[in-house]
Amino acid sequence: MWYNEFISRFAVLKTDSYNRGARSRRLSLLLIPYIWIIGFIAVITVSGKALERTFDLVNIVLLYLLPVLIAAVRWGLWPSLAASLLGILSFDFFFVPPVMSFTVHDVHYLLSFAIFLLVAFVTGTLAARLRAQAHEAEQRERRTAALYLLSHKIAAETDIQQVLTTIVDTVSTSIGADIAILMPGGTNESLQLAAVSRGSKFVLDEKEQAIVQWVFEHRQEAGPGTSTLDEANRLFVPVHDGERPIAVLALPTSSRHTLSREQRDDLDALASLTALAITRLQLAEEAEQVKWLAESEKLHTALLNAVSHDLRTPLSSITGAVTGLLSEPDRYNAETKKALLTTIKEGAQRMNRFVTNLLDMARLESGILKLNREWCDMLDIVGVALKEAREMLPDRRFSVQVPEELPMVRVDFTLIEQVLINLLENGAKYSPPDSSIAVSVAATETELTVSVTDQGTPVPENDRDRIFDKFYRLRSARHVSGSGLGLSICKGIVEAHGGRIWAASRSGTGNTFILSLPLEADPDKTVTTIEENHGE
Amino acid sequence: MASEGARILVIDDENEIRRMLHVALSAHGYDLAEALSGKEGLNQASIFHPDLVILDLGLQDLDGMEVIRRLREWSQVPIIILSVRERESDKIGALDAGADDYLTKPFSMGELLARIRVAIRHVAKTEDEPVLSFPDLTLDLARRIVLLKGEEIRLTPTEYEILKYLALHSGRVVTHGQLLRAVWGPNYQGETHYLRVYVGQLRRKIEADPAQPRYITTEPGVGYRFVTAD
Numbered sequence: 001m002w003y004n005e006f007i008s009r010f011a012v013l014k015t016d017s018y019n020r021g022a023r024s025r026r027l028s029l030l031l032i033p034y035i036w037i038i039g040f041i042a043v044i045t046v047s048g049k050a051l052e053r054t055f056d057l058v059n060i061v062l063l064y065l066l067p068v069l070i071a072a073v074r075w076g077l078w079p080s081l082a083a084s085l086l087g088i089l090s091f092d093f094f095f096v097p098p099v100m101s102f103t104v105h106d107v108h109y110l111l112s113f114a115i116f117l118l119v120a121f122v123t124g125t126l127a128a129r130l131r132a133q134a135h136e137a138e139q140r141e142r143r144t145a146a147l148y149l150l151s152h153k154i155a156a157e158t159d160i161q162q163v164l165t166t167i168v169d170t171v172s173t174s175i176g177a178d179i180a181i182l183m184p185g186g187t188n189e190s191l192q193l194a195a196v197s198r199g200s201k202f203v204l205d206e207k208e209q210a211i212v213q214w215v216f217e218h219r220q221e222a223g224p225g226t227s228t229l230d231e232a233n234r235l236f237v238p239v240h241d242g243e244r245p246i247a248v249l250a251l252p253t254s255s256r257h258t259l260s261r262e263q264r265d266d267l268d269a270l271a272s273l274t275a276l277a278i279t280r281l282q283l284a285e286e287a288e289q290v291k292w293l294a295e296s297e298k299l300h301t302a303l304l305n306a307v308s309h310d311l312r313t314p315l316s317s318i319t320g321a322v323t324g325l326l327s328e329p330d331r332y333n334a335e336t337k338k339a340l341l342t343t344i345k346e347g348a349q350r351m352n353r354f355v356t357n358l359l360d361m362a363r364l365e366s367g368i369l370k371l372n373r374e375w376c377d378m379l380d381i382v383g384v385a386l387k388e389a390r391e392m393l394p395d396r397r398f399s400v401q402v403p404e405e406l407p408m409v410r411v412d413f414t415l416i417e418q419v420l421i422n423l424l425e426n427g428a429k430y431s432p433p434d435s436s437i438a439v440s441v442a443a444t445e446t447e448l449t450v451s452v453t454d455q456g457t458p459v460p461e462n463d464r465d466r467i468f469d470k471f472y473r474l475r476s477a478r479h480v481s482g483s484g485l486g487l488s489i490c491k492g493i494v495e496a497h498g499g500r501i502w503a504a505s506r507s508g509t510g511n512t513f514i515l516s517l518p519l520e521a522d523p524d525k526t527v528t529t530i531e532e533n534h535g536e
Numbered sequence: 537m538a539s540e541g542a543r544i545l546v547i548d549d550e551n552e553i554r555r556m557l558h559v560a561l562s563a564h565g566y567d568l569a570e571a572l573s574g575k576e577g578l579n580q581a582s583i584f585h586p587d588l589v590i591l592d593l594g595l596q597d598l599d600g601m602e603v604i605r606r607l608r609e610w611s612q613v614p615i616i617i618l619s620v621r622e623r624e625s626d627k628i629g630a631l632d633a634g635a636d637d638y639l640t641k642p643f644s645m646g647e648l649l650a651r652i653r654v655a656i657r658h659v660a661k662t663e664d665e666p667v668l669s670f671p672d673l674t675l676d677l678a679r680r681i682v683l684l685k686g687e688e689i690r691l692t693p694t695e696y697e698i699l700k701y702l703a704l705h706s707g708r709v710v711t712h713g714q715l716l717r718a719v720w721g722p723n724y725q726g727e728t729h730y731l732r733v734y735v736g737q738l739r740r741k742i743e744a745d746p747a748q749p750r751y752i753t754t755e756p757g758v759g760y761r762f763v764t765a766d
Contacts, residue, residue: 359622375732377732377735377736380732380754383746383747383754386747402746404740408732413756414624
């Protein structure tokens, strides 16, 4: 897997038994280059002997540079040095007179040997360094890629817990040991386990709890291989964003091992990655919070405006009528008295409807709205809503169209009734007073729809969704009093029932508000059958 | 006025409501006593011997339900409760505990007076009365015949039983539970969908416009009421 490379760098953190096995395997791996070198030099010596008559000794000694270069490039400095030494010894023994002896007659050869060794050393060192650099670059690239992929993976997460779990799971499955992330939490903001490898029991003793706290506060690591608390059996790495501490990583480790520089780097990278991910999410959360606060502030103001306006308007008409009647009762005849009293009654009814809507909205908003679902006859609900609407709007004409057969629907009677009343009232508000409002009910296999159609000016298409937003009111309707609550409550109630509500304009005149409620399996069919069997 | 002189006890802790009821009901010739709390109300009930009790369910000291229960331990005086829209379960609880009827605040004086008249008249008609007559609708209990505008209509046995029970309690609210118990028996308590179906069928047979019923009206969340042209 992609992260194995990155993760394998933590392999030294595994248990002792694993390390012991690895060491003996590594020892045998170390010997292989030297066997190759010996073989190579043997081949050169044999072929050099064959060429001795045709070539000068100066040429033959150059052949011995080959294994040095190859060893340097393939295996690094030490094998290359070994190759140069073995090469010069072979040359001395097999070629320099007296042959088959390490003795050298001509002192000039000693100078040649020294130069050969120097050349071998310099080329070997250079080649080895080149090789190490290439290796390092490759390693770095792989690690970067692995870190990038891990960061990519957690960048997609939107939940802190999920990020931590991903990090912990990814790292710990690969190293086969439990790692944990500790973060401040709870009432006293003490460091608590935020994420741990799946299924593992990660328990910190009292001493470790103190270490964790220290690591968190001082933003310094502790545990084996660090300058602090070398004897602990877990390694604790602080996670911070440069200013404040965020969390602590806890890794199991063998107590005798000192971390290499790469491992250090990888741990640092992991810690930074964790810090980055957590900070990112915390910032996003804060931004969300701020947005929410601003939003609720706005709603609050809108609500206050609506409440004061919607309560004051009917209150004004009531107060006006009542004070008129009280101060000069004789000035009014029976007819004008009745008109004033009707004003009072309507004002009171309006306030009552507004309070009902406010309460419904508060219940919807706070989530305490419990649906008292019962099997209901929609015809029944329409009937009750119409009765109320007629009392409210005695001069309006209403028409109803309901099919003969209608399935029962499981809803909260009074809430759906409230939806219908709001729709009827809304229709009456935004259409000519002498026009009629039509209610029709229809049902399919899966849903039941109720449409309320008025003869008002059609709502512009762009606004048809927005009129269900809280406090949203059409620009063209400023003169009509209203809070902009009614339709949003309708939407809230209908959606709480798993239904939909929308506005349409059929044939371009008037507005139709349609609410659709899902139908459940209807238990009445069986009831009807029983009745028929037992019937007359 | 038929009910003139009847004694009404109002138990409500809100001054304005009590004052309003006092003025309006006195003007209709009723004799009034008032109590500000449940305990005082129970005391008053034993001293004043009212013909009817109007009880607000939202009292401070005693649960309205508790007042009904204690009152019913020794008295069959009709009780009308006052409640708010949001508390349907309270209304049902109070009706099941023995209250006779309810009004949702805010209510109109006309409604209250109608409820008072029905409750005091104690019209619980009995089956001894062989014929129940309403405008355009007649139930002949002895012969199990229903006449609508003089013509016999055919009802299934269940529809007939529902109509009979509602008509016997005409003018008063009948909860879903009461109706289910009376027609189907005690094992069908929660089965309101039975009721919805049969009441729907019944309305289609006896109502000129089932969407605007004249006889059987729905009391949202509570039950039904057989309306008399009172």
